[in-house]
Amino acid sequence: MTSAPPGPGATPVASPPAAAPPRTRAERIRAYRWLLMLAAVMFLLDQATKAAIWASLPYPTYGPPGQITVIDGFFNIVHVGNTGAAWSLFSGRSTFLALLAAGTLIAIFAWRRQLGLPLRTVQVSFGLLCGGIIGNLTDRIVHGHVIDFLDFHFGGYVFPTFNVADSCICVGVAVYLLHSLRQPEAPSRRLDGLRRL
Numbered sequence: 500m501t502s503a504p505p506g507p508g509a510t511p512v513a514s515p516p517a518a519a520p521p522r523t524r525a526e527r528i529r530a531y532r533w534l535l536m537l538a539a540v541m542f543l544l545d546q547a548t549k550a551a552i553w554a555s556l557p558y559p560t561y562g563p564p565g566q567i568t569v570i571d572g573f574f575n576i577v578h579v580g581n582t583g584a585a586w587s588l589f590s591g592r593s594t595f596l597a598l599l600a601a602g603t604l605i606a607i608f609a610w611r612r613q614l615g616l617p618l619r620t621v622q623v624s625f626g627l628l629c630g631g632i633i634g635n636l637t638d639r640i641v642h643g644h645v646i647d648f649l650d651f652h653f654g655g656y657v658f659p660t661f662n663v664a665d666s667c668i669c670v671g672v673a674v675y676l677l678h679s680l681r682q683p684e685a686p687s688r689r690l691d692g693l694r695r696l
Contacts, residue, residue: 540630546634
């Protein structure tokens with residue numbers, strides 16, 4: 500039995516929108532290109548600076564006469580190892596921290612949509628974060644500790660020695676926090692077109 504055509508003045512029923520074709524693997528990778536490129540650049544920069552320190556200063560080197568004084572009384576290049584986290588927290592638990600770092604990278608991948616990773620600003624923040632995490636994780640696997648070499652003094656206060664990877668992690672977290680404060684609502688509407696990433 501055929502249905503009767505709509506009468507005059509009847510509102511036509513809109514057909515459902517066609518489903519978007521599935522994205523290819525290359526398209527999925529390109530969608531995260533800012534994160535991947537920045538993470539790779541920061542990782543290489545971190546490892547290059549640490550390799551230069553390893554080659555030029557014996558381990559451990561802290562204080563005169565071995566350290567390289569850049570700005571007297573303020574900034575020195577040293578060579579020390581950290582088996583803990585930032586500011587030597589959890590010192591001596593390098594294996595635990597390596598596993599924690601690996602778990603963090605897996606969690607970032609698993610919750611990439613919820614974190615808003617398709618957005619460029621978020622990719623920049625997590626590119627810095629992932630580059631720093633992988634840099635320090637590499638140190639723990641290769642050396643059993645993280646290589647720190649940037650040594651700053653502010654009068655009588657000595658700032659904890661750190662490296663490029665630590666800087667990337669801190670800046671990445673700060674960028675993501677600023678992004679979240681500027682956009683407190685979940686960016687669901689902006690991500691509607693990126694659900695397949």
